[in-house]
Amino acid sequence: MWPLVLRLLFFLLIVKPFLLLAVGVNVRGRNRLPRRGPALIVANHNSHLDALVLVAMLPLRLLFHTRPAASAEYFLRGRWRTWFATEVIGIIPVETGGGRPHAEVLGKVRDALAAGNLVIFFPEGTRGEPECLGKLKTGIVWLAQQLPDVPICPVRLCGLGRVLPKGDWLPVPFFCDAWVGEPLHWEGDRQRLMAALVASLGGSPVT
Amino acid sequence: MPLTLTAPVTVILGGVWALLIVATAVVWRLAPAPDSELRQRIRSWWLIVALCSLALTFNRIAALLFFGLVSFLALKEYLTLIPTRHADRRVLFWAYLSIPVQYYWIGIEWYGMFIIFIPVYMFLLLPVAMVLIGETQGHLRAAGTLHWGLMSMVFSLSHLAFLLVLPQAQYPHVSGPGLVLFLLLLTELNDVAQFCWGKLLGRHKISPTVSPNKTVEGFVGGVVTTVLLSVLLAPWLTPFSVRDALLAGALIAVAGFFGDLSLSALKRDLGIKDSGNLLPGHGGILDRVDSLTYTAPLFFHFTRYLYF
Numbered sequence: 001m002w003p004l005v006l007r008l009l010f011f012l013l014i015v016k017p018f019l020l021l022a023v024g025v026n027v028r029g030r031n032r033l034p035r036r037g038p039a040l041i042v043a044n045h046n047s048h049l050d051a052l053v054l055v056a057m058l059p060l061r062l063l064f065h066t067r068p069a070a071s072a073e074y075f076l077r078g079r080w081r082t083w084f085a086t087e088v089i090g091i092i093p094v095e096t097g098g099g100r101p102h103a104e105v106l107g108k109v110r111d112a113l114a115a116g117n118l119v120i121f122f123p124e125g126t127r128g129e130p131e132c133l134g135k136l137k138t139g140i141v142w143l144a145q146q147l148p149d150v151p152i153c154p155v156r157l158c159g160l161g162r163v164l165p166k167g168d169w170l171p172v173p174f175f176c177d178a179w180v181g182e183p184l185h186w187e188g189d190r191q192r193l194m195a196a197l198v199a200s201l202g203g204s205p206v207t
Numbered sequence: 208m209p210l211t212l213t214a215p216v217t218v219i220l221g222g223v224w225a226l227l228i229v230a231t232a233v234v235w236r237l238a239p240a241p242d243s244e245l246r247q248r249i250r251s252w253w254l255i256v257a258l259c260s261l262a263l264t265f266n267r268i269a270a271l272l273f274f275g276l277v278s279f280l281a282l283k284e285y286l287t288l289i290p291t292r293h294a295d296r297r298v299l300f301w302a303y304l305s306i307p308v309q310y311y312w313i314g315i316e317w318y319g320m321f322i323i324f325i326p327v328y329m330f331l332l333l334p335v336a337m338v339l340i341g342e343t344q345g346h347l348r349a350a351g352t353l354h355w356g357l358m359s360m361v362f363s364l365s366h367l368a369f370l371l372v373l374p375q376a377q378y379p380h381v382s383g384p385g386l387v388l389f390l391l392l393l394t395e396l397n398d399v400a401q402f403c404w405g406k407l408l409g410r411h412k413i414s415p416t417v418s419p420n421k422t423v424e425g426f427v428g429g430v431v432t433t434v435l436l437s438v439l440l441a442p443w444l445t446p447f448s449v450r451d452a453l454l455a456g457a458l459i460a461v462a463g464f465f466g467d468l469s470l471s472a473l474k475r476d477l478g479i480k481d482s483g484n485l486l487p488g489h490g491g492i493l494d495r496v497d498s499l500t501y502t503a504p505l506f507f508h509f510t511r512y513l514y515f
Contacts, residue, residue, distance in 0.1 A: 024283065026484055159287065165296075172296050173279075173303060175287040175483060 003087035004064060010088060011063060014056060015052050022173045023163055025053055025193045029180035031199060033153060037065050037116045040152045044201045045122035046161030049171070051089075055156060057178065066123045068096050069109050084189040086207040096125055110146050123197060133202030141193055144186035154181040154200035179189045215443035216385045220260055223392065227256055239345055248488030249444045255486070255495070259391065263384040267314070267371065270384075274368040275310040280492045288473075288493075289352050292443065296341035301354055305329050306361055321369060325362040330354055355467045358491035360493075363500040366393055366507040367391070373515045378446040385444040386466065392440070393456065394502045397433040397463045404428025433460035444508040446514045458509055459502045466501030470494070 019025055034041070041054055051068035058066055072093035075085035085091045092108050094117050103110075121140065128134035144152060159176035181200035186193060211426060230251050238245040262273035278474060286299060312321040334350045366391065372385035405425025413421045437456025441447040470493055474482060483491025 024280075024485070148221065161293075162287075164345070168296065170300060172299050173283045173286075175283060175485075 003083075005183045006088045007090065008063065009188060011060075016058050018171075019049075019056055020054060020099060022109055022128050022159075023049070023173060024054075024173075025057070025174045025178055026175065027063075027178045027180065030057070032180040032182060034118060034151060034183075035059070037062070037118045038083055038113045038147070039118045039151045040113060040140075040143065040150055040153060040200070041118060041148075042152055043120070043155040043157050043195065045124050045127050045165045046129075046132075046157070046166070047127060048163050049160045050122070050127075051091075051120050052178070053110050053157065053160065053178065058118065062118060064090075064091075064114070064119065066118040067112055069106075069122070071096055071126065074096075092119065100140060105145060106139050110143060113143070113147055113150050116119050123201075127161075129161075133198065135195060136197060136201075140197065145192060149184040151183040151185060153183050153195075156177065156181065156201050196206075213380055213382045213385055215380070216263070216382060218390060219392070219440065219443060223256060227252060230399060239292070244488050246488070249488040251488050261433055263387060269277055270313055270371055271310045271368055271490070274365065277492070277496065278306050278310075278364050279303070279494050280363045280485065281364065282356055284358055284485070284491045284493050285356040286353075288477055288479065288482060289356070291343060292345055292349050293354075294340050294351075295337060295349055297340070298336045298349075298353070300355055301336055302329070302333060305340075305357060309365050310363055310368060313372060316372045321365070321470055325357050329357055342468075359500045360496075361399040364496060365505045367499065370507055370510070373511065378514070381444070381446050389444040390502060390506050391457070391499075392499050393433055393437055393459045394463050396436060397429050397460045398467065398498055400432035401425045401429030401460075401464065402433070414468055417468050417475060421464075421468070429464070430457060430460040433457075433463075446512070451513060455506065455509060458505055462505045463498035463503040466498040469501070470497035 007020045037161040043050055043054060051070065055063065055066050066157065070085065070091040072095045075091055076093055078081045086093065090114055094109065095105060097189065098105075109119055109121065119156040121143070123140040124134040125137045125139070126134075140152075145148075157176070158178070162172070162174045163176065164171045167198050179200075184193065184196050184200070215305055218220060227249075230252070234249045240246070258273060264269045282303065286302075290372075291299060304308065309321070309324055318355040328347035333353060334346075337346060337350060358430045367387055370386040370390065373380050373383060373386070375383065401421070404427065405422045405428070408428065409422030411423040412419060414427055420477050434453055434456035437459070438449060438452045441449075441455065445452070445455070472483070474480065481490030482493035485492045489495050
């Protein structure tokens, strides 16, 4: 109960005012965002702010049903960080690396989606170089195959790697953009899904 | 501290609202599509007029916060548009911090510091911060572009706010908000008048490489309109004699024109059309304050030299 209250307060009093004033994210194609779960929201990943921006972009009523998939290795380090990440933000810890089967690594993500949640997922697996789309990992294809009915909503984020890049703690204000693309679905073709994802996350902007 | 509002300020502010209502009615007739650019533009004007009215009538702190916010948004938009070096992140952070400091000098009415803080201290200190970080590749460009942004978006625009605190005891009918209203109104109406005269009579391009839409006819029509408005409004809002009202009108019209062109040149250099999308129908905030970056300091020094 308390962590959920904290989550609401954290987003209402800290994240949203900060994003509005210090960053200023201009969302284009907002009407293409999912209105209910289950849905998989995928984005390019350059900054710790990415997940917060994506959660804050959704209607407030979805706050308690939206969970970012995040690196267990990074976020489950230390008691307080673990508590804050899992209880307050509500991340789904994912143990990246190691070449283990998808079912083992992403099982919890699949379960969260099957339970009707919205999951924020970064198919690159990690924060890459600022403003570059890294190589997408195959996890996203496995998830799409497992849950062919769940819509995949691609969001291309631009500028957050300038505001708070990897390896820095001091945010510097810049305006940012988020382009919400047309929802994608699993249609039985791995290559096609990957190409569509790369196009909406790193190709020419969707207006 | 409450701002002194004189009756003319209230009346003319009311006139601006009336003008906005008339303009909205005309635009609704002219552009029936609910999301047309003209309608978006008028919607943004409502927001601008509402915020300016609040800032000019509430109290000094609200006014300083408002103008500080305008400087912050303008500087943020500028820094978003230009290429910056990853190594300079902390330097940019210091540059942003100069905004509250600059507006603080205005709040305590310290003219001497207000007028040199950015041109002298920030000009010298930010390159020191860059040198301490140690990145030399692109140093001149980084230091030069950052200082240009601070001078335009913070130093120049903050002159608007200093008009509010000029000592007005010797002119009982003049108030700080009145001077700001005079400058804002003439600068914005000059933009509108140059645009309208250009559309109506424009034949000869005045600056084909920088801004192909600007014409000699638009420019001259704008200057004449603004000078007339200045003579009309000056007795109510300023201490100007008729001669000085003529000069102030001409100064604002010419300065506004070059402020607009200066930002057009910047956008052309960067290969963009609008500076952002904060104000739907206008573009970004830089598209709206471009003329002010020239008119604010020039009008301020004209007024201060002659009357304060």
